[in-house]
Amino acid sequence: MKTDELIALLARDAGPVPTGVGERRFAVALALGILAALAWVQAAFGLRADLPLLMTTADFWQKVAMPLAVAATGLVVVFRLGHPGARVRGWWLGVWLPVSLLWIWAAAVLWMAEPAARMPLVLGTTWRSCVFNVTATALPIGIALLWALRGLAPTRPTLTGAAAGWLAGAVGACVYSLHCPEMAAPFVAVWYVLGMALSAALGALAGRHWLRW
Amino acid sequence: MTRIDPVIATEHELHELFLAGLDGDAAAYRHFLERLGALLRGYFRRRLQQLPDEVEDLVQDTLMAVHAQRQTYRRGEPLTAWVHAVARYKLVDLWRRRARQEALNDPLDEDLAVFATADHEAGDTRRDLGRLLDRLPTSQRLPILHTKLEGLSVEETARLTGMSESAVKVGVHRGVKALARLWKDMT
Numbered sequence: 001m002k003t004d005e006l007i008a009l010l011a012r013d014a015g016p017v018p019t020g021v022g023e024r025r026f027a028v029a030l031a032l033g034i035l036a037a038l039a040w041v042q043a044a045f046g047l048r049a050d051l052p053l054l055m056t057t058a059d060f061w062q063k064v065a066m067p068l069a070v071a072a073t074g075l076v077v078v079f080r081l082g083h084p085g086a087r088v089r090g091w092w093l094g095v096w097l098p099v100s101l102l103w104i105w106a107a108a109v110l111w112m113a114e115p116a117a118r119m120p121l122v123l124g125t126t127w128r129s130c131v132f133n134v135t136a137t138a139l140p141i142g143i144a145l146l147w148a149l150r151g152l153a154p155t156r157p158t159l160t161g162a163a164a165g166w167l168a169g170a171v172g173a174c175v176y177s178l179h180c181p182e183m184a185a186p187f188v189a190v191w192y193v194l195g196m197a198l199s200a201a202l203g204a205l206a207g208r209h210w211l212r213w
Numbered sequence: 214m215t216r217i218d219p220v221i222a223t224e225h226e227l228h229e230l231f232l233a234g235l236d237g238d239a240a241a242y243r244h245f246l247e248r249l250g251a252l253l254r255g256y257f258r259r260r261l262q263q264l265p266d267e268v269e270d271l272v273q274d275t276l277m278a279v280h281a282q283r284q285t286y287r288r289g290e291p292l293t294a295w296v297h298a299v300a301r302y303k304l305v306d307l308w309r310r311r312a313r314q315e316a317l318n319d320p321l322d323e324d325l326a327v328f329a330t331a332d333h334e335a336g337d338t339r340r341d342l343g344r345l346l347d348r349l350p351t352s353q354r355l356p357i358l359h360t361k362l363e364g365l366s367v368e369e370t371a372r373l374t375g376m377s378e379s380a381v382k383v384g385v386h387r388g389v390k391a392l393a394r395l396w397k398d399m400t
Contacts, residue, residue: 011243013389021284085294153282155302
């Protein structure tokens with residue numbers, strides 16, 4: 001095929017292009033992903049009975065502060081990774097800084113606790129299932145985000161997949177916290193972060209295979 | 214500073230042509246693609262000195278990608294950065310594919326390849342538009358064949374095929390989208 005032929009063909013298709021495609025795809029993906037994650041948590045675990053009261057406490061918001069912060073900044077990071085030439089720059093900070101701050105806080109909590117109370121603070125009562133539950137809750141959100149990214153053009157598929165998985169893990173952690181009975185910072189610092197990391201690893205694998213264009 | 218000025222001038226000019234194309238100006242868009250094609254050819258030729266046969270394929274790959282992904286360009290951002298990211302992605306993708314091929318093939322092939330001639334006509338590739346078009350449904354293939362390859366207008370094509378004019382336009386649009394998807398399989 002001659003390149004001139006291709007150019008003539010493509011020029012025939014110079015129609016108006018919809019704007020805000022990325023914004024719309026991310027909005028749809030997050031809405032559907034969060035709904036599916038909520039339905040899954042409700043069906044598989046059940047929401048906490050004291051949820052209305054819980055959501056007025058500082059403890060709850062301290063617990064979800066890390067995943068909320070990662071989700072908010074991760075959204076910008078993943079959105080930019082989906083657009084060729086867009087630079088992520090300082091937004092990378094939001095990917096790891098909330099986790100670092102949580103770790104410092106958790107270390108301080110452990111430091112001040114009685115030695116005998118330290119292990120229960122880390123393990124809680126649900127540490128065996130927490131990592132899997134966070135990742136499972138993140139799964140529908142991650143799949144929705146990958147769909148959104150397939151309509152865009154990430155030039156670093158593996159990295160973009162990992163970032164999308166990390167973002168999905170953070171949103172999934174927020175949703176899962178509506179069920180999770182654990183309230184200690186050390187617990188969140190270990191098991192929630194591991195769940196998000198597992199989600200990021202799955203995202204990297206998926207990105208490698210499905211985000212090429 | 215004087216060395217940078219031509220680049221900035223090119224950015225301005227291409228940016229205007231591209232935006233006009235995004236708004237539906239086919240002539241401006243065609244002009245943009247021609248200018249971009251020439252720039253890409255120079256860019257890839259410098260980076261593929263060992264693989265001159267791949268240059269034109271990669272130019273076409275990238276033009277196709279620029280077209281298929283143009284909705285990811287955000288107005289107001291520098292066009293250079295966007296185009297460069299797309300072109301570099303396609304270049305890296307080529308290296309990745311070749312690395313995998315070479316891992317599978319006997320290394321002797323690569324030595325022999327040095328003597329392979331590279332005399333095909335500039336601006337032509339092994340990719341066959343006819344075979345690509347054969348895989349499209351009639352409602353997309355005919356509008357593309359008549360409007361693009363035979364140079365008929367939308368009205369003439371509509372009369373010839375018995376399709377409505379809007380069906381012809383939709384057929385071209387969907388057909389090019391489908392071609393972009395089939396594109397990689399034919400490499």
